[in-house]
Amino acid sequence: HYCKQNGRHNFLFYTPDMNQYHDYRITIEGDLREAISRNELHLNYQPKVNVKTGFISGMEALVRWNHPEKGFISPGEFIPLAEETGLITQVDEWVLKEACRQNQEWIEDGYAPERVAVNVSANEIQRTDFADKVRRILDETGLAPQFLEIEVTENSVMQNTDQCIRTMQDLKALGVSLSIDDFGTGYSSLSYLRKFPIHYLKIDQAFIKGVLHDPSDSEIVKVMIQLAEAFKLEVIAEGVENEEVLHFLIENGCDYYQGYYFSKPLPPEEMEKSLVKKQSY
């Protein structure tokens, strides 16, 4: 079984002095509580690109926190904290609303519609009312369900799996797309993968980074692409940083990619420039 640590559960501010660390966490937790109302959270958008055509085929919304004193705090740091404290419910709801609102605005402004993908934490996908919440947000923002995608990590759907499958089925019935994120780092078995009503597998960047120099990574990625094909899923590679890796993906039949090679996550004004204006008549 292959398992790579992608680092999202390792605290970046770890210090041997645990008291100091504890204080830091308490401060951040209190600040995060107010961050939403104080308008400190923002979304960046990273394009998803069709490997064969090179055209954009959607985007992923990634949350950013600009703290008034501490400056930029990365989601790799505050999302795990939000998950532990339960604040993640508010964070994920804000992200979902904002991504849907922004995407609907782009559509109304005459851009060719693209799907926006939103990351959802384990706690949220396991809630019995999650699909209802998504339906309500789609209603409120006016976004059609086919322009929303939900990304859930492989590990999060392996806890409380039956409930997750029900939620995923409800989301699918709504018309929302589903991706399994960080694929390859978790503990799902093939028999479960078959039961998940998903559309995309996202290969974790830990494997993508190694395809050129680590033979086991390149084999794993090839197998994951074949697996996706066998299960009639589309497959997306994350963390593509150069042309050589893109060539590897082209040769091996990967469908989509994301990564710095095409674009970093962009503020909305920048993302907008990458969208195509529909012809006006």
Ligand code: C2E
């Ligand atoms: P993720 O969902 O696996 O997102 C991919 C991460 O890789 C993002 O980091 C993205 O900026 C980064 N990335 C994209 N392309 C490249 C590349 O070519 N090279 C490298 N080195 N990195 C690349 P980010 O934005 O810091 O987010 C980290 C994690 O935080 C995400 O991992 C996700 O698990 C979580 N996260 C981000 N936004 C949200 C959110 O709105 N809600 C929840 N629940 N989690 C979020």
Ligand code: CA
């Ligand atoms: Ca506008």
Ligand code: CA
């Ligand atoms: Ca993701």
Ligand code: CA
């Ligand atoms: Ca990842």
